[in-house]
Amino acid sequence: MRLIHNAKAVAVGVLIAVFAKDIASNAAHNYLVESFLGAEGLKVAIFLPEKYQQWPKMDVRVELAEKLDDSGSLSCLHVLPISPEYQITSVLDDGTKLCCSVEGGSVYVPILAREDSTEYFCGHYPNQQVVRVMK
Incomplete structure (x- = not known):
């Protein structure tokens, strides 16, 4: 017993x-x-x-996808990593490479729109990343 x-x-x-x-x-x-x-x-x-939070969110598959740089190669040069200060990329199930750490395939991330840029809060604690794209 x-x-x-x-x-x-x-x-x-x-x-x-x-x-x-x-x-x-x-x-x-x-x-x-x-x-x-x-x-x-x-x-x-x-x-x-998180689904009950009222945060402004955006689908990042367009803004944070790799883009052609000046040399004609796909890169993440248009995305500035803020925290941590190094670039992290994620690959979605369809093969799309994103210039941010998305966790669990969630491409809707909190955003902070500024006058000259937009910041994205990617990932989930403890593997989060903040990146910036200039307008």
């Missing part, structure tokens, strides 16, 4: 640990996006899944 009780306790502990990790990762990601968008302070909404 004691063995069954211990097994149940371990199973509950494992479930709590798995969900706590997911909740913490989601909250960290949401906090970073809110900071990227210029929001200050903590909000209860950071614990909500």
Whole structure:
């Protein structure tokens, strides 16, 4: 009887640990996006899944796809990596190369439109990346 009780306790502990990790990762990601968008302070909404967030988003398959550079080669020269400061590329299922780290194939990412550029928050915590495209 004691063995069954211990097994149940371990199973509950494992479930709590798995969900706590997911909740913490989601909250960290949401906090970073809110900071990227210029929001200050903590909000209860950071614990909500991303699909319930009201962030401005854009499909990046056009703006962040490789483009022809001056030499006639496809490159990511039009995309300036902000954080981290090195270029990361992703390849979609259809073979399209994006000049940003997209996670899980999600091509709709939070954006921050500025007067002279647009910034994109790609990926998901802890593998996020911010890039800029000049207008």
